[in-house]
Amino acid sequence: MSASLDNEPKSAPDGSPVITPKLPPHYALGLSHLGVTAVFVVLFMLYSFLPLRATDLWGHTLWGRWILEHHQLPVEDPYFPLAEGMQVIDSAWLAQVIFGAVEQNFGPEGLSLLFAGLSISAMIALARTFYLISRRLLPMVVGVLLVLVVSWSRAATMRPECFGVTLLALLLWLVTADLWAKPGDDASRGLHWRLWIGVPLLMCLWANLHGSYLIGLIFLSCIAIGSAIDTAMRERSLAAIFRDAKVQRYAFLAELALAATLINPYGFQLLIYNLTFARNPNLTQVLEWQPLVILGIGGREFAVSIVLLLGLWRWSRAPVTATQVLLLALFGFAAIQSLRMLGWYAPIFAWTIMPHLSDVWSRVRPLPEVEPEGIAIEGSDYKLPPGRSFHYTLVCGLLIWIGVAFSPAGSLLLSGKRRPDAQLFDKISSPLELVAHLEEKPPQGQIFNPQHWGDWLVLKVPGVRPFVTSNIHLTPPKVWEDYLRISRGEPGWQRVLDRYNVRMLVLDKLTQPVLTTAMKQTTGWALAYEDDQAVIYRRIVQSPKTDAEGAEPPAAEQAPGGEKEPAKESPAGNPS
Amino acid sequence: MNEAKRQARTIPTLVFALSQLIIVGAAVAAVGLSVAPRREKVEIPKLRETPRIVRPVFDRPEVVQDDQLKRVLLKLRPRFDGAKTKINHVDHAIRFWSSEALFADKNFPSGEQLRQLLLDQRVFAKMYGKDADKKPLLIPAGRGVKVRVNEGDWSSSHVDHTCASVAEANTPLNYPVYTVGGKTEFRSLVEQVFRDFSLNQVEYEWSTMVFAMYQEEPTAWRTSEGQEINFDRLAERIMRQDQPQGVCFGNHRLYSLVVLLRVHEMTPILSDETHQRIVTYLQDMTRRLVASQHEDGFWNVDWPTAKPISAKPQDVEGDRLSDRIIATGHALEWWAMIPEKLAPAILPEREVIVRAGQWVVKTVDAMEDRDIVRHFTFLSHAGRSLALWRGKLAYEVALDEKP
Numbered sequence: 001m002s003a004s005l006d007n008e009p010k011s012a013p014d015g016s017p018v019i020t021p022k023l024p025p026h027y028a029l030g031l032s033h034l035g036v037t038a039v040f041v042v043l044f045m046l047y048s049f050l051p052l053r054a055t056d057l058w059g060h061t062l063w064g065r066w067i068l069e070h071h072q073l074p075v076e077d078p079y080f081p082l083a084e085g086m087q088v089i090d091s092a093w094l095a096q097v098i099f100g101a102v103e104q105n106f107g108p109e110g111l112s113l114l115f116a117g118l119s120i121s122a123m124i125a126l127a128r129t130f131y132l133i134s135r136r137l138l139p140m141v142v143g144v145l146l147v148l149v150v151s152w153s154r155a156a157t158m159r160p161e162c163f164g165v166t167l168l169a170l171l172l173w174l175v176t177a178d179l180w181a182k183p184g185d186d187a188s189r190g191l192h193w194r195l196w197i198g199v200p201l202l203m204c205l206w207a208n209l210h211g212s213y214l215i216g217l218i219f220l221s222c223i224a225i226g227s228a229i230d231t232a233m234r235e236r237s238l239a240a241i242f243r244d245a246k247v248q249r250y251a252f253l254a255e256l257a258l259a260a261t262l263i264n265p266y267g268f269q270l271l272i273y274n275l276t277f278a279r280n281p282n283l284t285q286v287l288e289w290q291p292l293v294i295l296g297i298g299g300r301e302f303a304v305s306i307v308l309l310l311g312l313w314r315w316s317r318a319p320v321t322a323t324q325v326l327l328l329a330l331f332g333f334a335a336i337q338s339l340r341m342l343g344w345y346a347p348i349f350a351w352t353i354m355p356h357l358s359d360v361w362s363r364v365r366p367l368p369e370v371e372p373e374g375i376a377i378e379g380s381d382y383k384l385p386p387g388r389s390f391h392y393t394l395v396c397g398l399l400i401w402i403g404v405a406f407s408p409a410g411s412l413l414l415s416g417k418r419r420p421d422a423q424l425f426d427k428i429s430s431p432l433e434l435v436a437h438l439e440e441k442p443p444q445g446q447i448f449n450p451q452h453w454g455d456w457l458v459l460k461v462p463g464v465r466p467f468v469t470s471n472i473h474l475t476p477p478k479v480w481e482d483y484l485r486i487s488r489g490e491p492g493w494q495r496v497l498d499r500y501n502v503r504m505l506v507l508d509k510l511t512q513p514v515l516t517t518a519m520k521q522t523t524g525w526a527l528a529y530e531d532d533q534a535v536i537y538r539r540i541v542q543s544p545k546t547d548a549e550g551a552e553p554p555a556a557e558q559a560p561g562g563e564k565e566p567a568k569e570s571p572a573g574n575p576s
Numbered sequence: 577m578n579e580a581k582r583q584a585r586t587i588p589t590l591v592f593a594l595s596q597l598i599i600v601g602a603a604v605a606a607v608g609l610s611v612a613p614r615r616e617k618v619e620i621p622k623l624r625e626t627p628r629i630v631r632p633v634f635d636r637p638e639v640v641q642d643d644q645l646k647r648v649l650l651k652l653r654p655r656f657d658g659a660k661t662k663i664n665h666v667d668h669a670i671r672f673w674s675s676e677a678l679f680a681d682k683n684f685p686s687g688e689q690l691r692q693l694l695l696d697q698r699v700f701a702k703m704y705g706k707d708a709d710k711k712p713l714l715i716p717a718g719r720g721v722k723v724r725v726n727e728g729d730w731s732s733s734h735v736d737h738t739c740a741s742v743a744e745a746n747t748p749l750n751y752p753v754y755t756v757g758g759k760t761e762f763r764s765l766v767e768q769v770f771r772d773f774s775l776n777q778v779e780y781e782w783s784t785m786v787f788a789m790y791q792e793e794p795t796a797w798r799t800s801e802g803q804e805i806n807f808d809r810l811a812e813r814i815m816r817q818d819q820p821q822g823v824c825f826g827n828h829r830l831y832s833l834v835v836l837l838r839v840h841e842m843t844p845i846l847s848d849e850t851h852q853r854i855v856t857y858l859q860d861m862t863r864r865l866v867a868s869q870h871e872d873g874f875w876n877v878d879w880p881t882a883k884p885i886s887a888k889p890q891d892v893e894g895d896r897l898s899d900r901i902i903a904t905g906h907a908l909e910w911w912a913m914i915p916e917k918l919a920p921a922i923l924p925e926r927e928v929i930v931r932a933g934q935w936v937v938k939t940v941d942a943m944e945d946r947d948i949v950r951h952f953t954f955l956s957h958a959g960r961s962l963a964l965w966r967g968k969l970a971y972e973v974a975l976d977e978k979p
Contacts, residue, residue, distance in 0.1 A: 085775070085796075085804035242589040242596075251592075255599050272610040476801045478774040499778065501817050 020382050021390060025374065028388040029396055032137045036127075037396040039141055041403035043123055043148070047116035048407035052108055053157045054429040056470035057099070059455035060092060060160055061111070064100020067093060073265055079458045081446075081465050082500075083474045089266055089273040091211035095160030108425070109418035113409035115158040118166050123148070125169035126347060129176045133351075134358035135367070142357065143350045150305050150350075153298040154343030164212035165343060167202055171216050172351050174198050175223065179246075199253055200260035207261035211274040215344050218330065220257055224250035226323025233322070278338070280473045282480040288340040298342045302335060305349050316356035317363075324352040427533070429453070434506070434534040435460035441528070443538075445503035448486060450511060457506070467500070489514035494522065504528070505537040620770045621797045623763070626748045627789035630838040633916045635967035638926065639908075639933035645962050648940045650975055651948055652959040653684040656693075659704050663713060664733040666690055668956040671741035677971035681978065687971065691745060694738055695762065696754040704730055709756055713738070716757035720768030734823060739765050740782035743789050766790050773799050775813055781828040784810045785835050794845035808850040811836055815857050819864070819880040824957070825899075826880070827906030830861055834913045841915055858914075858922045865907055866924045873931030874939075875903035898951050901939065905958025908932050912964035933965060 021028070029037075059079075066078050073090050077083045090096070102110040123144050130143035148155060155165070178195050199220070206213035224247060231244040241247055264270050283289040293299050309328070313320055327348050335345040374383030404410045408424075411417045418424065421432055429452055438461045446465045449457055454469030468475055468483045475483070482500070486493040493515070497505075505525065507516050510533070519525060519537055529536035586592070640648070654669035654677075670690040677687035685693075692699045694713065701708040711730060715722045723738045724731040732738040742762070749763040769786045777783075787810065796806040814833055820826040833854050840846045846854070861880075869875060870884045877894030878884070889897040911929060914922050923929070936958045940948075948955060963970045 082776075083803075085798075085806075085809060086802055087798070087804070239589060242593045243586060245586045248586050248592050251596055255603075258603065268606070268610075272607065275607065275611055476774065476776060476799075476803050478776040478801060482776065498821055499776070499817060 020377065023390070025382070025384050025388070027393060028384045028390050029392040030385075030387040030389070031392065034392050034396055034399070036137055036141055037399050039144075040120065040123065040127075041399050044116055044120045044403050045407050047119045048112065048409045050112075050115070050156055051424060051426040052112055052115070052430070053426040054456045055157050055159060055452070056455060057111070057158050058459040059470040060096045061099040061103050062455065062459060063090070063093075064096035064098065065104065066100075067097050068100050068104070077469075077471055077474050079466070080454075080469050080471060080474065082467065082479050083471065083476065086474045086476060088474065089270060091266075091270060091274060092160035092209065093265065094205075094208040095163050095210055098163075099160075106412065107418060109408060109412045111158060112424065113412060115162060116407070116409055118162045119155065122162075122166040122169040125166065125173045126350070129169065129173045129351065130354050132173070132176045132180050133354040134361065136358065136361060136365075138365075139354065139357050139361045143354050146305070146308075146353075147346045147350045150298075150301045151343045151346035152301065154340065155346075160210040161212055161343065163209040164206060164215065165347070167206045167209070168212075168215055168219070168344065168347055170202055171199065171219065172347060174202070175220075176351070178249075179223075195249075195253065196256070200256050203257040204260040204263045207264045207270065211270075211277065212344065213261050214274055217254060217258055217261065219327070219348065220250060220254035222326045222330065223323050224254050226321060226326045229322035229326075277473065281477055282472045282475055285480070285484060286472055289338050292336050292339050292342070296339075298335075298339055302342065302345070305346075306332075309349070309353055312353050312356040312360060316359045318355045318359040320356075324355075327352050428510075430456050431508075431531075431534050433531050434529070434536070437529045437536065438464070438506075443504040446500055447504040447506055448483075448497060448500075448502045449506040450487070450508040451483065452511070453506065453508065467502070487512055487515060489518045493518075503539045507535045507537075509533060509535060617800045618771045619797060620767050621795050622792040623749060623766065623790045624792045625750065627743045627746060628839055628842055629744075629746055629789075630835055630913060632912055632964040632967050632969070633914075634912060634919070634965060636926075636929070636965050638930050639965040640937055640962040642966075644937045645966055645973055646975055648937055648959050648962055649970055649973055650977065651940055651943070651945075652952070652955055652970075653679055653681070653975075654690060654952075655683070655949065656685055656689075656703070657949075660729070661693075661703060662729045663694070663731055663738070664729075665952050666693055667732060667738050667741045668953045670694065670745045672956040672960045672970055673745075674969055674971050675745040675747060679975075679977060687745060691742060691747065691751075694742055695747075695751065695765075697756055698754055712756050714753065714755040714765075716755050716760075717768060719764070720771055721753060721755055721760060721764040722768055722772070723765065734782060735777060735779040736769050736782040736786055737779075739769055740785045740789075743786055749790070770797065771800060773805070774801055775799065775803055775805060775809065779823060780810070780813060781823060781832045784814065784832045788832075788835055788839045788845065791845075794843065807836060807840075807845040808847050811846065811850050811854055815853065819861065820877055824902050824906050824954075825877050827903070827910065830858065831906065831910040831913070833858060834910045834915075837915050837918065838913060841917075855918060855921060862911075862922055862924050866928055869928060869931065871931075873904070873933075873935030874900045875907060875932075876900050877903065879903050879907070897939070898954055901936075901951060901954040901958055904932050904936060905954060905961055908936065908961035909957050909964065912961050929965070933962060936962060 062079055063074065066074060073093055074088055076086060076088055098114070099111060102114050106113070126147055127140050127144050130140040131137070134140055134143075154161070174195055203213060203216055206216055227244065227246045227250060228241040231240050231247055232238055234240075258271075261271065262268055266273070278289070287297070292302055294303055331341065331345040331348045334341040372386045374385050376383045405414065408419050411419075425432065431453065434453075435457065438457070442461060443464060446467070447457075448467045451468040451470070451472065454466040457464050458466055458469060467486075468480065472480065482496045484490075486496050489512075505515075505519065507519065509516050516535060519535070524540060525537040526540045527535070528538045587595075652672070654665075654673055669685075670687060673687050673690070675687040675691050677690075679686065689699075693703060694700075697709070697712050697714060700713055708730070711724070711727070713724050713731060715724055723736075725735055725737075726733065743766070747762050749761060749766060751762040753760050753762050753764060766786060769783055773780075773783050787805075788807070794807055796804045798804050811833060814829045817826070817829070819829075822829045836846060837851070837854060840851060864880045865875065868879050868881065868883045870887065872887050874884065876884045876899050884895060884900070886895075889895060889900060893899070908929065911923055940955065940958065943951075943955075960970055963973055966973070
């Protein structure tokens, strides 16, 4: 409650009792706080209502279930027979365990709640960070919205990366509270231990939750290196670098953070694994690992961020530091190289521009030079800042309550009700009718499926043998190459199906149009199911018997849709 | 705490500089050494210097009599045809006759001559002329040597076929090999099979045999794709596809499985479960073969599912005479190598084998010499199988040649 009566109520001069708030004055909020609260409530509602997109969510959830059941980490993918023998470094094991536990206890809606909670936590941490830099609410909100807009292509999906984003936001907060601390400031109290204990703890947790902890290490290193460059330029002395407190602090902090990340089930091996992960040849064919295209996903947002950056640098009087340049160059380049890096570029971008945004803002709307005096409550020495009232605090609380209560998460928490599947699951990545059919008539043996449905099928159809799943990095390169060949209906695709003894084809009409059309003209397969989204074929006869040598003919020998080409070779390979 | 206070609490410059040198240096070195691409991506398991040779175990005169066998083998002696000699034929010849073969008639190359054509670029160049160095059979590839595959008559017809054939001819790892890049050892070819192998490659039958023959211990190893390979996994891969898919109507898959069973007798390489799965699988193959054998003793491409419809070869793919020789010769060959202990469980009744053996004899007897040359590759399996059913490798049969 925002206000209450003291045990011994004071009296006004006329003798009437005076209500004196018990809470400190800073709990009294203003109209601007109400606006900020409304923004965050809307954001929470937005995240809550987003359907669960099945990119790799179900794969991680299944692994989490497996870990909980077996009390050990998997050494091979337990749900992907074609990847048997592929070594697993489970860099997201803790996130998977959390997903698995939440899903087992609260179902998919629980995961949705976790997603909304993580996302809004990240936004709140970022908001606090930006506030510490700007000391203004509006630039703070602008910063948060900028992060959201630039990273939306990544931010709308539940995955272990969400933990990483939240932890990056917390790291930014911790570091900002240190770098922007002012003597006597709230933020400066207890900073010493917060930084030296908080950062290693956070990094240790991060290393066990998701491989993106490298982002945190890079961030801390950039501050150390950037500070060194700034010091060297300012002092015009290289030796000054080694004397500088900030350089020393962040160098040791980065090293401590690195040491903390080694506390994980794989130790140093995890670091090497994450550093070399992008070398996996399969990833070059995956959209999120491909370079950013200006007119493609996230491209426009990235371009806008660059324009905004240049504008702010032009108009800001705040110095452009080496740390800012380093961070923007590194993360900007990474985002251009790989679309998935947009999710990390966005908060770093907002963090680096915030001092400039704040500066420009302060010129447009300068802060009052003298802190306005508080307004005293009549009959007491209690003063509220101008424009603040506990009424606003109450309304803010009410807004939060409404937001929670009306969200799907609220329904789950308050009444145990969950949304219908059609609303809870993203239709494109989680075809419901398809799995309903497969639950009724389960496939036997190897199936061929779109990669983006692999995890979903494994989740919903027990015992299914997917061709590929979201674990593209665990897919043997030959399998991945064959998957793409079939999926695109490239010449020879039927023989590849034979080689894997595929008994059923599950096709996505939207992303596999060539193959879907080709199958209509292919004999040996029976149409088993079709809806507006998916189609299923079951093998009805043995594969053609003409290829005595078994060798797949050169690519030019078969065309999509072609039933069967005469074997070009004699049975022993070369004509005898 | 403000920056000024912190500045007063910095550690001495030298101490900080040294500490950074040590910490950052150690971290960069550790990461650098681990991240740098390894020279050898595949850790090749320990290899035997000489291959495990799987010898025949049965001697059944009723399948082929001595004089019949000699007749057949005399007709199937290997030949060179100058620049028209096909490497695929040489591959089959070395496997059929082994490196020990010597013929009184010098028109027929010895086993050693066959092996040298495959493993010595100087001999290869002499046979194929001036263009041979531009398109050699053996291609130096980093630390190993690759074999050119499916690029015409001067190349091998199947992945790792040359290597496995030479291995079956009892070639040690230190056997000298000459490439356009200079002298090396047969080891370079064998190790390259390990480096290039993918569990899901199109042809895997001969790679499996190379592994089984040369791997010292049944230790698992990782392919360049990062996949752990052991003999259980190889066996599962071989059994994955439907029959008659695969080279020679799927028969090489069966032969490779039998080789695994035989090597397993020498040194356990299979788990009990996989061993049993192979036995069950081969029993099923035998059941199919028994059901689909033509009264005359042969099979065609439909061996897993149906009998040939006519005694006379048809001019349709899968039922030509050559197809019947493939199906029949290969079936006799893998049956001939079944471990003795498993024979009662896997082999068919005596008459099935006898009918097939006699059909091969009759067919070869009836063939013109030009047809023999044309169909040598298929016939090499049929001829070899007949020798195996007499408990011998072909070169061990006294041919009573005229010089």
